Amino acid sequence: MKLKPEDIRLIREKYASVSAIRSGEGTRGKNIDLLVCAGTGCVSNHSLKVKAALIAEIEKHKLQDRIKVVTTGCNGFCANGPIVVVKPEDIFYQLLKPEDIPHLVEEHFLEGRPVERLMYRPGEGKPIPKMASIPFFGKQQLIALSNRGTVDPEKIEEYIALGGYQALAKALTEMSAEQVIEEIKASGLRGRGGAGFPTGKKWEFCRNARVVEDGDSAFAKYIICNADEGDPGAFMDRSIVESDPHALLEGMLIGAYAIGATHGFIYIRAEYPLALERLTQALEQAREYGLLGERILGSDFSFDITVSKGAGAFVCGEETSLIGSLEGKLPEPRVRPPYPAQYGYMGKPTNINNVETWANVPHIIIRGAEWFSAIGTDTSKGTKVFSLVGKVNNTGLVEVPMGITMREIVFDIGGGIPGGKRFKAVQTGGPSGGCIPESLLDTPVDYESLVQAGSIMGSGGMIVMDEDNCMVEVARYFISFTQQESCGKCTPCREGTWHMLNILEDITAGRGREGDIELLEKMGRQIKETALCGLGNTAPNPVLTTIRYFRDEYEAHIRDGRCPARVCKALITYSIDPVNCTGCTACAKNCPVACISGERKQTHVIDQDRCIKCGMCYSVCNFDAVRVE
């Protein structure tokens, strides 16, 4: 069935109960939706078994007419999965196992007593029944992720019921292409892939680009969605595609209409099988409804999308490398100018945005530029999705208004550092970003402030580190990543990052020399200045920021041969404190190289020559007798 604009409204009306229940307004009836999270995190913790148990139990009690089990995409609270949310009540159950389900169904749905034991509980506090009252969700503001956890990503009707494809209908029937671009420009939306280029301006460049006729290609202009999310610890784009694939498609459709593109590509990592599956399904459904293909919604606008799988090269996140890869060439960045807006895929004007940027577009068209630009700071509008990982209690995916402070993200939403440890730094922007220390925790999160602090917004990875992290080792880890992922085209990135890695390896191995800090600083600055693409231009950032904020740790390694965080193996020794040692033999039994000697009930001793510093003795000792220095 090919839809007309009015059909969008009719589908919405037909499925009105869906939006009523999910939004929490539908308390009139007795119908309940159980939203089972089926994001990658919850699925790997067996949420699909939980779902099967729910269905079986509901059928057992013959409740299936009243209670519907729905699978949704990622809720973001991945640390506490599997998650089930009861709508319209908004009761949040977490860490569910299939064996919890019979009790849960009986108590909650037959007896009307929600089960406290399965609810979220902050530290020692009381359980919090409602999802919206949990601090992790409370400070978030959802735009790109507005349907997360409430829409079944495999049903286009649900997306439409919750307001989807309305923006497309509005753009095609009420707005000219220029008006769409003006709206996006006025909204202040900037690229969410990291560089923060104004999206509306980018679209305008591409729209105004002259097409050079060469007869080679049927298509004049292209748009691309960059879903090649390669930062370690980042999963924003995966989550959007998994939980709300139609939001991405709708954003791309509006962009294609505004730019005048007839074909689009989604370049997505092959390592995201679930996202790929849902995306492919969404494309098929959109085609069935005539939302992709010829004469969309009865207009003159025709557009379709091809999905292309990446092969795991980090550099393909760089837009010109991505275009090369799409063309079947080596993924190598090209020198800009010319920009893709003039000379992109197959030499045609091409516009690339990342998943999150596209997903913001329908909301701006429906709710207006003014609404969007009221959120955020002077120069950074709207919200940003971050994946909050590392040494933080509530790991997961969060969407927050621009301008929120790092402290609010780490301590209010993230719930602080586990085990009462002390916060040390947060790495933003992935391996191309930098470490922000405690003294800058009140920095507002926006494009400019992060650059000023020596980091970047990046695509939104946020790795929290505590006192147990050695900042020299952190810098070594990130540069080893970029060094490995450097494509090797330009000299500074290929050779320079390798040299920086060698110097850092020397320092962490206790072979650092006086002057190495200045050497790293100068080399890092020169690589940033001379490298060809964004990968090389940012690769030294983790090193430069850790030197800027944690210089004393570098000095301790080099001058005193000491690793203050007791991480770098070459610089630490394990020994047994004779006062605390009870001679329980646990350490000796567990030592993999059998270098600990001592009789039962006698003080044990580590043979330093044979010790491999694995830390096993330290972790098995129950009497705090193993010392690390």
Place this chain on the structure above:
Amino acid sequence: MATMTIDGKNLEFEEKLTILEAAKRLQIKIPTLCYNEHLAPYGGCRICLVEAASRSAPNRSRLVPACTAPAEDGMVVTTGSQRVLESRRFVIELLLSRCPESQVILELAREMGVEPDGQNLDVVGHYLLHRAPRREVTNCILCGLCVRVCQQIPERYALSFKDRGITRKVTPPFERVAESCIGCGSCAYVCPTKTITIEEAD
């Protein structure tokens, strides 16, 4: 008619030009390694970096590779500023550290004032030329001229890059003599460091 300035000299031009081509017209020499006028520009070696400011932002100059950057009306280019010279020195030191036996690289380094045994090396140059670990000896600077000439002139695709980053190297497909190789010798001809040699087959 567009005008631009390179090192204080004015140039009027009408057609599409790169900064390198424009400099040539003014007889200003810019060093190159991965450039060949018969091939599509590459911008990889970074030895031809110059400082360029556009008319719209005259106070914000950027380092750009002269071989690929298009000349623009009102552009002001500097080829010998301290920023340019330091950047080029860094690049040539990296290459010399990679290819210490290449006479071509050594000579170019000397032209830029880099004396491997001299006293004027900074902390980075000293590290790169005296302390840095050495890899397998090669004269290949990975400029890609051989790969590109084979693709663009005889269109044989008999050479390609393998691996990435520091492990990257140039090789025929599957590291065997390519069936598509016609022995034209273009690759050896364009190689700036004369790393490729031609062998007579039986």
